[in-house]
Amino acid sequence: MSGDLTELYQQVILDHNKRPRNRGRLPTATRVAHGDNPTCGDQCSVYVRLDGDRIAEIGFDGAGCAISQASASLMTTQVKGKTAAEVRGLYDAFHHIVTTGEAPAEISDLAAFAGVHAFPARIKCATLGWHAVLNALNGDAVPATTETRAD
Amino acid sequence: MPSVQDLRRDFPALHQQVNGRPLAYLDNAATTQKPRAVIDAIVRFYEQDNSNVHRGLHALSMRATQAYEGARERVARFIGAADAAEVVFTRGTTESINLVARGLGATLKPGDVILATEMEHHSNLLPWQQAARRSGAELRLVPVTGADAEGGLDAAALDALLTPAVKVFAFTHGSNTLGTVNPAAELCARARAVGAVTVLDAAQTVGHGAFDVQRLGADFTAFSGHKMCGPTGIGVLYGRRALLDRLEPDETGGGMVAQAGFTESRWKSAPERHEAGTPHVAGAIGLAAACDYLEAAGREAIAAHDAALARLAYDRLAELPGIRLLGTRGARGGLVSFAFADVHAHDVVTLADEDGIALRGGHHCNQPLMRKLGLASTTRASFYLYNTEEEVERMVASLRRVLKFFGAA
Numbered sequence: 001m002s003g004d005l006t007e008l009y010q011q012v013i014l015d016h017n018k019r020p021r022n023r024g025r026l027p028t029a030t031r032v033a034h035g036d037n038p039t040c041g042d043q044c045s046v047y048v049r050l051d052g053d054r055i056a057e058i059g060f061d062g063a064g065c066a067i068s069q070a071s072a073s074l075m076t077t078q079v080k081g082k083t084a085a086e087v088r089g090l091y092d093a094f095h096h097i098v099t100t101g102e103a104p105a106e107i108s109d110l111a112a113f114a115g116v117h118a119f120p121a122r123i124k125c126a127t128l129g130w131h132a133v134l135n136a137l138n139g140d141a142v143p144a145t146t147e148t149r150a151d
Numbered sequence: 152m153p154s155v156q157d158l159r160r161d162f163p164a165l166h167q168q169v170n171g172r173p174l175a176y177l178d179n180a181a182t183t184q185k186p187r188a189v190i191d192a193i194v195r196f197y198e199q200d201n202s203n204v205h206r207g208l209h210a211l212s213m214r215a216t217q218a219y220e221g222a223r224e225r226v227a228r229f230i231g232a233a234d235a236a237e238v239v240f241t242r243g244t245t246e247s248i249n250l251v252a253r254g255l256g257a258t259l260k261p262g263d264v265i266l267a268t269e270m271e272h273h274s275n276l277l278p279w280q281q282a283a284r285r286s287g288a289e290l291r292l293v294p295v296t297g298a299d300a301e302g303g304l305d306a307a308a309l310d311a312l313l314t315p316a317v318k319v320f321a322f323t324h325g326s327n328t329l330g331t332v333n334p335a336a337e338l339c340a341r342a343r344a345v346g347a348v349t350v351l352d353a354a355q356t357v358g359h360g361a362f363d364v365q366r367l368g369a370d371f372t373a374f375s376g377h378k379m380c381g382p383t384g385i386g387v388l389y390g391r392r393a394l395l396d397r398l399e400p401d402e403t404g405g406g407m408v409a410q411a412g413f414t415e416s417r418w419k420s421a422p423e424r425h426e427a428g429t430p431h432v433a434g435a436i437g438l439a440a441a442c443d444y445l446e447a448a449g450r451e452a453i454a455a456h457d458a459a460l461a462r463l464a465y466d467r468l469a470e471l472p473g474i475r476l477l478g479t480r481g482a483r484g485g486l487v488s489f490a491f492a493d494v495h496a497h498d499v500v501t502l503a504d505e506d507g508i509a510l511r512g513g514h515h516c517n518q519p520l521m522r523k524l525g526l527a528s529t530t531r532a533s534f535y536l537y538n539t540e541e542e543v544e545r546m547v548a549s550l551r552r553v554l555k556f557f558g559a560a
Contacts, residue, residue: 041514041527063527065497
């Protein structure tokens with residue numbers, strides 16, 4: 001297994017893929033958003049209960065590759081308890097990590113996804129869950145899609 | 152057929168390393184590699200004969216026109232068309248089907264039925280959805296049977312669906328997702344018996360064996376050059392001449408008009424009627440070279456070779472834990488499509504690529520069928536005349552490593 005591939009499928013990612021955190025529909029959700037990736041058929045629904053501007057509870061479900069599902073799982077652990085503005089900041093940092101491979105030390109948990117940058121076709125997998133949570137926070141009923149040039 | 156090793160020498164792209172391993176190109180249902188003869192034919196055209204076709208009286212234009220019309224005749228022979236005028240050059244299967252769907256769609260009305268099947272590629276489904284929407288006709292689908300679509304098209308349902316209200320029956324000859332090959336001649340005959348026009352998507356079959364439009368009896372047949380050793384950007388709509396001449400042109404402009412006036416015009420007959428604008432001359436010439444190449448290799452032999460590799464792959468893959476193999480168990484085209492319970496197709500493809508093996512993962516432009524089968528995606532290996540048994544074995548060994556990596560075996 002080459003270095004690039006070991007970087008892509010970090011232990012953290014394999015672990016989240018096998019044992020996803022916060023998986024499942026959230027009955028108390030106040031916001032729901034669905035993300036899909038038309039090219040791959042990857043799907044991710046994110047359920048959020050907001051307490052004021054803060055994510056009190058979060059759940060996700062969906063189907064897709066290890067990168068997309070592990071990323072959504074890790075995302076839920078990172079955004080719980082955060083405000084919408086903080087989540088947007090985290091997403092910007094995450095996007096930087098997956099597109100450049102550079103990971104600032106202070107967000108080490110997300111750094112597991114730095115290897116994605118060597119596989120441009122997989123960046124949209126890694127960002128799927130994040131697009132969904134951002135849409136949920138925006139109160140956006142429109143399904144998130146990663147099929148944009150913004151990726 | 153010449154030996155596979157001899158054939159492989161004709162394909163420059165096959166001789167490269169990917170991630171430090173020799174390339175095993177098993178993505179032929181998406182597009183095939185090109186033999187030197189095809190590449191050379193295109194280069195020769197651009198270096199020696201390049202000019203616009205038709206209407207030109209100078210030497211290069213006459214040579215280009217001759218080569219372009221010669222390509223039409225070559226393709227007509229390749230598919231057994233009675234007349235070269237029945238061959239319309241398009242950009243590919245998608246454009247061919249859209250052209251015929253819009254043309255036929257304009258003749259439909261509420262109460263009419265367009266019949267397609269659940270195993271259609273989006274390119275033979277969405278144009279008919281549009282035709283139904285515009286005309287008020289109803290789109291109905293012949294279901295596939297079996298949890299893994301192993302039963303093929305539902306024959307009983309087809310009996311019930313094929314009523315005189317069916318004006319068009321559009322179906323695929325070989326499924327790009329399942330590997331299933333439909334009995335096209337029989338289906339065309341049954342559709343004809345109720346007066347339906349048949350549209351055959353032959354993208355996966357024309358270059359993979361003997362093919363005769365007259366014997367199959369389809370009114371229209373669509374296919375792409377790039378899936379049969381030809382260049383991208385060129386394809387064919389075959390149509391029975393009387394039907395092509397009646398079909399309203401989809402695009403209008405230069406080259407397709409018999410007499411143009413300021414406020415109205417009259418169209419030429421087929422094929423020019425359906426080829427507005429400057430055609431892809433080099434593409435047509437490349438496609439003709441591909442026809443020559445495949446015929447020299449032996450079309451029956453290619454079919455037997457592809458089928459043998461698919462059978463080998465099917466049997467070897469069946470030994471892998473947690474695998475679902477799609478499509479008919481027996482006779483199939485040169486591809487296998489499969490899914491693992493715990494490993495997603497995109498992860499499979501990424502890891503196999505590490506071993507130099509080019510596979511495809513996804514919904515294969517077959518989303519509704521995937522949904523019906525309860526799958527998000529499958530991994531597909533598709534074979535062609537230059538693939539070897541060793542490549543099949545390498546794929547299976549690589550997949551075993553993938554399963555181990557994800558703790559699924």
